[in-house]
Amino acid sequence: MPRGDRYRNAEHLPNLRAGRRAPPAATLPRQRRGTTPQMVGRYPDYDVMDSAHTWDAATRRVVEARLRPRPGRRFFSDDEADTARALCDTVTAQDRDPRIPVMLMVDEKLADRRFDGYRYEDMPDDDQTWRLVLRGLDEVAQRRYGAPFARCAEDAREAICEQFSRGVLQGRVFDQLNCKRAWTVVTRAILAEFYSHPWAWNEIGFGGPAYPRGYMRLGEGLREPHARPEAVHDDPVRELTPPAP
Amino acid sequence: MSTALAGLLKGSRRPRDNDSAWLLDPQRRGVPNRDRMRHYDDSDEVDLCIVGAGAGGSVLAQRLARRGWRIVVLESGPFWNPDEDWVSDEAGSHQLYWTETRVVGGQDPVELGKNNSGHGVGGSMVHFAGYAPRFHPSDFRTRSQDGVGYDWPISYRDLKKHYEAIERELPVAGQHWPWGEPHSYPHSPHPVSGMAARVWKGALRMGIEMRVGPVAITNGVMGNRPHCIYRGFCLQGCKVDAKASPLITHLPDAIEHGVEVRAESRAIRVEVDDADRATGVVYIDRRSGERRMQRAASVAVAGYSIETSRLLLLSTSARFPNGLCNNEDQVGRYVMVQGAPQVAGRFPDEIHPYKGPPPEVSSEQFYETDETRGFARGFSLQTVGGLPIGWAEHVLADGHWGQALREYMRDFNHWAVMGVLCELLPLPNNRVTLADEKDAYGMPVAHMAYTQCDNDRRNIAYARELMRQLWLQAEAQDVLAIDRYAHLIGGCRMGFGPDDSVCDADHTTWAVRNLFIADGSCCPTQGSANPALTIMALASRLAERLGSRSISFQRAAWRSGRQRAVAAA
Structure with a gap:
């Protein structure tokens, strides 16, 4: 069965798999745009920060601060x-x-x-x-x-x-x-x-702060103009490469 | 009014006697007339000092200010400027909640904080989802009708016109409502998001009727408030000014009529004289740390279930050694939450659970007692929203972490979430008391004990299973469930006598006749309706009674026979 159909059929979800375990991370699409944790995710061409210029100033300050280097440790020894x-x-x-x-x-x-x-x-x-x-x-x-x-x-x-x-x-x-x-x-x-970090939002395809822009396509299966499609297939080159003997 | 005429007038009827929406600035959020707000001296005896600028306190202030009352509202939290202070972000909204420590106990402890406790001008409605259903007529007489709970000393009829007035002021949008007492709403129903449509489809297959609304969100412009933009951050404070909270629905009009809202003022004690009359409220100015007292001819407490009870318990004196109004050991009892499990279903197409307001479509088909279900009273079914942190908590609650959690999180856009509100019954040992621990001002913090009864457990289990069945009927490919609670209510309930309640049908405490309970604390039962609208309607009725002098607290102190006996002893 093509991988896309298996994905639509939710075969990747732990509850439907043996031992409630997730499939290996190696089968996930690699991120091509922006950053995700471990550079994997379902939305390889999506970077929520591309929309940062549409956010209100207060929200932008708070979210962008999460991407800057953290100050030194103060609580843990x-x-x-x-x-x-x-x-x-x-x-x-x-x-x-x-x-x-x-x-x-x-x-x-x-x-x-x-x-x-x-x-x-x-x-x-x-x-x-x-x-x-x-x-x-x-x-x-x-x-x-x-x-x-x-x-x-x-x-x-x-x-x-x-x-x-x-x-x-x-x-x-x-x-x-x-x-x-x-x-x-x-x-x-x-x-x-x-999950407050924009990298995690990239990985899961979350629209992020949407003020003052808002959303206009509320229906199922509809995508905002700035949103990117989700991906299922692996890198086609790797997909075609036979596994090493 | 006929349904046809009501439909024709949807969105066009201006509220009576409340200009709040017209006092806002269309170009910026917040409360513009705050700059010219009146200020009272602590020593100036105002007519009424209200503790808490939330749903109850704000409506009470607005109504009575229009009748010429001189009012100070003490609010512990900040006076919000939504443009600057609020963000479209889950983690960044931490300051909207009461985050100081409270201790939770009992067999089924209740998570507080962001789940149910606001802090700041506007109260918990700043972060409430927006559902604004009425209570059913049956909610006011569950003891005589269903053999559980408690009968209110007032009925639905007493509140009806106040429900109608508040619905127009918020305004509430929704379809004609077939449950409880059938009624219509002032604004048209909002468009239905993909997620809510999924829930609705599943419900129809189960033979469950749902309706769009009722939500306190403008659908179209109202005064200087714009329409909703469907960005999905209702629970993080509405930066749009579309979702109702007292900050924009009642306080602008209150301030215009001379109310002072004194923010950053933590009430720590209601002062009472030897004749058992409240004389003012002692509070801490949180900016200077200074301890002050506002003198007042009457006091209304509206700090929501936990802080209202705590304030009374903190106000000890020789006459009230166990806390004000607590000589009968009733303060803090019968505090309630609603059982609010949520079940999510997975579908092949992208649903985007974060789009659209979380509150959209709901059903009250299971609200009333149905003996075949095996428990008394019922629950309501509602769509809820999805944002990443909330969704992560949902996935974790189903037992997933590590790679499995990441996998479900990556699947976020394929999930639709629904929830229920189960009516849990008022129980005497579910109670707010004082803990040993002290807060930053040296005052004991609240302890909240909560344990479910068998009826509660059966109700929650039934509702959760119904949601699971609904998703299976809707051909969901996988389901994930989380158990949780929602809302707070009760703690200083109204009743027929001081033996088993704290205040009377006019919110007047049995022990101090110029002290009123003006928030959800006074509710003896909670139904399975979100409480905001009812809290506002109750405050509106109390204001009408006070304003028309149906309640006369100006007379010499009144004492019940029981209290005389206590005093003599």
Whole structure:
């Protein structure tokens, strides 16, 4: 079956695949315009920043600031930063450059104490939860693999995160921490930073800020004049090249 | 009015006694007459001091200012200038929400912050989606009709004309409404986005009727407010001025009639004298850190369920050692949220869930009790929007992270999302209290305990399964679900006596007869309707009662027999 039909049939979606796993990232279209995390995405010719001149000044200031180099780290210590970076990149599957600097974005948020307006009664403040989680991850990794979390191989980190997401990690830290809630606290912060970044918008084909321009084609299957089509097929050259023996 | 005539006049009828839309500047957002706003001295005893410039407080101020009342509104958050302060961006809208710590507990804790708590002039309506349905007549008598909840001391009839007035002021756009008491809307229904059309198609196959609206978004120009541009950022504050919030629908007119809206002023205590009369509100000027007191002949609290209850609990004195109006241990009880699971469906063509206002098409077919479903009361079905961070939380909630999450995120444009609002019942132990933790001003923060009852759980499970079935009928290729809550209501409910309520049918607290509860806190039940319109309609009715002197708090302090007994003890 042509790859386009398989895509329309949603065969790439984890719920419909064995083990609820995504297909390998190598089968994704490569980005040709703008930047996406790991330079893959469904919209290879789309760069949301091409529309930046149509945005209002306040929005433009906020979004463009995310593309500038981040100021130095203020919240995480050196050791914590390694673990935090590994956790952020594992949760968002950032296995190579270009990477969205999620750890530094979270660091800024925690250093500024920009919390979300609530705390579970059995949990400390979000910044303390982060420190505990990082200590706990290192403890589990050290016990199982004899290395801190950041030094573990990708599949080892994923195995730990898988248990973390189900709330079943054990150890000195996690026995005292509501593991399931700790997972929601850290992932909430990670995903909010990752998907606030224009590179991530390029990857998923999000229209971005649309004020004052707005949208005029609301119907299903209709595309704004400035939007770009999504892509399914791989690079045709690579597609035709027979795999190496 | 006949339906045909109402249809003919859609979009053309100017609201009575509210010029807000005409006081705006067509070339910039915000409140132009703020520059010539009246200012009162703290020592100047105003007629009414209102705490909170949201849905309830703003309507109350606007109505009474037109009757000549001298009013100060204290608002903890900033006075927004939408051009400068608001952005078309999810993460950049963090300052719109109450982000100071509150502690949540109980077996089913409620996430606060961006989910349901605003901060700043305009209140939570600045970030509400825009749905503005009325309550059904049955909502006011669920105890006698369905055997659950609580009967209100007022009925739908008491609110009807206020619903109509507010709908014209916001304005509300939608098709003729067949549920509850059938009625029509002042503005025509908005065009339906691809996503909402998908939901509607699925609903029709399930035999579910849906209607476009009701949304508080201009469809066409109203005064100096432009029409909607369908950019999808309703929940981040409407930079267009198309979606209603009190900042543009009521405060310009209020300020024109002499109201002072004092922003950055955090109320920390309602002051009461020995005769149990409120004499003013102690607040902290957040810019200087100075502690001040505004004197007032009467006080209305409109800080939304959590802060209203907290303010009363903070106002302790010898006569009220457990908090103002809390000698009967009722303040903060029966606080409610709505069960609001969302289910998304995947389709072969691009849908672009971020286009168009998130609120578009809804159904109240399941609003009333149907015994065959196995629980009392019901839910409403609504389309909701999709933006990247919200969608990521949705995908994560279904158990995906790492590569699987990225894959679903890349598929964003193929997904349509719908949600329900399940009526959860008022329970005495779902309650706002004070935590041990203190805020930056040394005041204890709020603790909110929430646990569902069996009826709540059955309602939510049924509604979630219905959405799943709807997507399967619509031939969705995959579905993803998230459990969540929406809205806050209750906490200082109105009732028939001080034993099981905080205020009476005229929002007047049983213990202090010149103190009023003027926000959603006073609601004994919540239906499965979004609360904004009802909060405004209640404030409009309260203003009418106060303005026409149907409520007379000028007389000597009034005490119930029960309170005399407490005082004697």
